[in-house]
Amino acid sequence: MKHSFYIICIFFIFILHCYGIDNYNNFQESYVEIRCGKLKDGFFPIRYDEENEEVYIGLKTLFYFLELYDVDVDLESLNISYNVFGENKKIKLKSHESFIDDDELYVSTKVLKDKFKFKNINFDFSMLGLGIVPDFILPYEERERSKIERLRLEAKKELEKKKDFIEMPKRFITPGFIKLFYNSYDFNKKGDLSYEFGNQFLYGSLYLQGRFERRNIVEYGNLTYNNIVADNDLVLGNIYLDVPRFINTDSNILGFTFSNNRTYYFKEGSFTVIKGEAEGAETIELYSGSFLLDYIHPTGKNFEFKISDGNMSDYYILKIYYSNGVIEERKVFSINDLNILERGKNKVNIQFGKGTKNGYLQSNFNILHGVTNNITLGVGNRILTSEKGRRYSFIENDILLNTRHKIFPTVIELKNYHEITHKENNYNLNIIQKYKEWQLNLTYETYSKYIFYENGVKNYKSVSLGKNFKNNYLEVGVNKETLYRLGINKNIYTYWSTYKLAPIYFSLKLEKSLENISNRYAIYPTISYYGYFSTVVEGKFVKENNSRWTNSYNLKIRKRNVQLIKDKLYGDIGLFFKYYSDRHTYTYGVDFNIKLDDFIYARVNSNVTKRENGKSDTGNGIEINKIFALKKPSLKLDNNSSVTSSVIYGNIFLDKNSNGVYDEGDLPLENGIVIIDGMKFKSDKQGRYIASGISSPRTIELEIDRKSIDPMIKATFKKLKIRTESSGQLRVDIPLDIISIVSGNIYNGLKLPENKFSRKLALINIQLIKDNTIVSEIKPEFDGLYFFEDVFPGKYKIKFSYLGPEKYKFSTKEIDVNIDTSGKESGDYFEGYDTELITGEVK
Incomplete structure (x- = not known):
């Protein structure tokens, strides 16, 4: 009985192989939208087996849609051969895998995917859409590559010719803009009148800032040449000096810099410090992922954040709201403000000048080079003078490694500072090791005598282990600091953050000293919200030895773009509150800014401060500014x-x-x-x-x-x-110009049945050409109607092409069109540009 069953099955399979698909006459003929990358046809013919819910596709029609015209389909032997960029492909179909109808060879989507090397074929029955992804390069993709390369080589010439790229000219000198400020921190006292000035000078960008009441009317200024070499800027004048954190020196110098650094990251013990420049910024928000950590309102070009967030972030995001409404996002990476450089890429930082406070000369020269995609090496020289007048001369060596392993990535940063004069070495080592949701952080810093005699730190060591789990991050760490003359300071901390209540973010850091001398405890809670408004609440609770707990609070609330008068007047409103228990003082207040049309900008603040003696001070301030174009x-x-x-x-x-x-x-x-x-x-x-x-x-x-x-x-x-x-x-x-619609019909000169003629129409391409340039390219509708929309006035040519294997032609292959809308204020409908699909000679 068992053997008989196998014989019946084999016989049934044999019958299928011999006789193939014999019920295709019952299949429905439908037209669907087909997509393949950028190729699209909204009128593509298929056959649909409703009983088995199977879609069959005509190979000739498909290959012509894919623009593979060098194809040969042998309907007798069921052999298909085609060429894809010089590679000949031959497919042999079996009778049960296909059927023939109207000189077309149809196969199922499964056969097409398995035998013709398609990565994916998907048919959406609800939307009547067919999506295909081939496992080979299509002609249009090759054309796109060639086009991109051509545009890269001829970009400037081509874009200027088309007038779709304009360069704002650089001038030797321009009148520029001046912005006047009136600041009064107390209505009862005289305010300050200050200014900002910007123009183009010596083909660069000049920026000046100062106060009119002072003898030195220019307090800050620089001349910037942007992207002078690659992405590097040359800045002359006041610049921010990039210095190692163990050197205490004046970071505002008068000199020059050649680099593209605008933000700097470093650690101060268990705290993270981020500094940078953002001229014209009104508000700057600091995020870890999508969660707000803090925000500030910078009063000048420079800004700084100092946060306690463990080591949870590979990078931070600065969201900078400029006064003009522009919003900029910057990524600040947790290792040297950069990710590991790609192979062959370089990063340069050259700085030289003297401190604006003490006049000491300072210089930096550093270059980083991507040796591979995983290793970056750097070398540099720093000659610095601290605020105490101590001179340092360093040779700096940098090694950065990122294994980029998907599961077990390792990031290592090693810096060596060799002090040339005293022949002493100093080392900073940071290691980040990840494994799935775990992260191990190791830091080791050691300093020579010449260094720790001034900064007081001989060495610093820390280790921490963190883990992400269910919208939470937990980290435990220990650090040890050996201080000059003060002995050893050890601390252990636990850091926890959660965004389970998003968009509310909460973090808590607990810190305890392991030394009996200080026996210090500290708690740092933070709550933030970012949504309808921005809110940050920070707390600090400290207890040392047997003393009482001291605490401080900082609350900031801000709402941007509040509509004060509908569609006319908008403003930003902020509230703040600060409290310090050790001094028994607190400050609270409100500030808001409004823009009075194009006339003036005003920012008002009011605050109340209670002092240790119990007296309260009230401060009311105002800032008003107005910008002028000096030329007009x-x-x-x-x-x-x-x-x-x-x-x-x-x-x-x-x-x-x-x-x-x-x-x-x-x-x-x-x-x-x-x-x-x-x-x-x-x-x-x-x-x-x-x-x-x-x-x-x-x-x-x-x-x-x-x-x-x-x-x-x-x-x-x-x-x-x-x-x-x-x-x-x-x-x-x-x-602006009037647009019109141009239309016509392609008639059935072949006298084919309507359903067959519709399939031929799917293989027709129509181009609208002006001055030998293709303006638009379309396919006709299922009934032969075609139309071009948004056609500007001018003389055009309509060109018809048949892409099928048959030797079909058009009664009129090209038609001249003149779109004339003279004297009209609206477009028109130009119709009657008809032709016939026929065989034989072209008229």
Whole structure:
């Protein structure tokens, strides 16, 4: 009985192999949308076996859709041969794997995937969509690669020719911008009048800052040449000095720097310190992942964060809100402000100058080189003088290793500072070892006599182990510090953070001294929220020896862009509270800023401070600023703008003669909206717009908001790319032109049945050409109708192509079209550009 069953099964399989698919006449003929990468056809024919829920695809039609025209399908032998970039492929099908209908060979999606090397084929029955992913390079992909390479080599010439890339010119000197500030920290006292000035000078960007009441009217200033070599900037004047943290020196020097560093990271014991520069920043927020750690309102160009967060972050995110509305995000990596360099990449930092406070000469020279994608080596020389007048001369050597292992990655940073004069070595070693959710951190620092005689630290050692689990992070660590003359200081700490209540973030750090002398306890809780408003609550509780606990609190709440008057007046409102138990003092207050149209910007703060003697002081302050373009002081500028930002202005107009120039007869457009990097600027009655506060130097995109203009007109460009320059100005007129629709029909000159003719239409390509350039490319609808939308005035040519294997032609292969909308204020419908699909000679 068992053998009989096997015989029946084998016979059944044999029958299937011999007779193939014999019920295909019952399959439904459907048209679906097919996608393959950037290729798309909304009218692709398939056959559908409803009983077995199987889709069958015609091979000839598919290969033509994929633009593989060198294909041969032998319907008798069921052999298929095709060529993919010089590689010949041959497939032999069996009768049960396919069927033939209307001179087309159909196979199921399973056979297509298994035999023709497709990574994935997916059919969405609900949306009637077919998605395919081949395991070989398609012609369009090769064209894209060639196109990218060609654009890379000829980018400047090609882009300037198309007028879709504009460089804001660099000038020897420009009038620039000046921003005047009035600051009064107490209404009962005289306020300060200060300024910021920015312009282009000697083809660079000049920035000056100072106060009018002082003898030295310039307190801070520099001249910057951006991206002078690769991504490095050359800055002359006041600069921030990058120094090892064990050297205490004036970090603000007068000199020059050549680098691209704008942020610096280092550890101070168990605390993390992040410093940097952000000129024109109103608020800076510090995140670990998506959770707010702290935020500040910098009063100048430089900023600093000091946080207690264990070693949970590989990197931090700085979210910088500039006064002009631009938002910048910076990543600050936890090792030397960088990830390991890629192979062949270099990073340079050259600095030289003298301290602004003490006049001591300082210099840095460091270069990092990516030897491999995993190893970066560095060498440098530092000649520094501390604030106590002690001179240091170092040769610095750096080794950075990142194994980049997916499961067990290791990151090592070793720095050696060799003090040349005294021939002493100092070492800083950081090791991060991860395994899945675990992270081990090791730090070892040792300093020579010449160093620790001043900074007081002989060596520092720490080890910590952390683990992520269920939206929590827990870390335990121990550190030991050997101090000059003060002995040994040991501490143990536990750090826990959770974002289980996101967007609320909570962290708690417990610290205890292991030395009986101090017997110190410390607790650092933090709660933050980022959403409708920003909130940070920080606490500090300390107990030393047998004394009482001392505590301090810091609460900050801020809401950005509060609508004070609908669609007209917005402002930021902030509340703060600070309390110190050891001094029995507290401070609370409110601050807010508002922008009064284009007239003025004001920031008001009020606070109350209770002192140790029980008396309370009230302070009310105000800051008012106004920015002017010195070339045209009456120009309406956004007072939130920085003096180093740029201005783009021009006219939005209906280009009646289609020459792209604003001239006589053209109609200005009121309330047209120009979008630049997400910011919107509206045109006035004369069609004029002014976009101030554009972040510079960088490449921005300018476009017109289609919702703000008539649907039958359109800008003659999609987006303009503009390279801005600091304190630069550029006129960009935006011509709008009438758009029309061009349509026609492709008729059935072959006299084929309607269903068969529809399949031929799927193999037709139609191009709209102007000045030998393809403007648009489409396929006809299932009934032969085709149409081009958004066609500007001008002379065009419509060209028809049949991509199938048959020798079909068109009664008219090319048709000339003249879109003339003279004297009209709206587009038109141009129709009747018809042709026939036929056999034989072309007329």
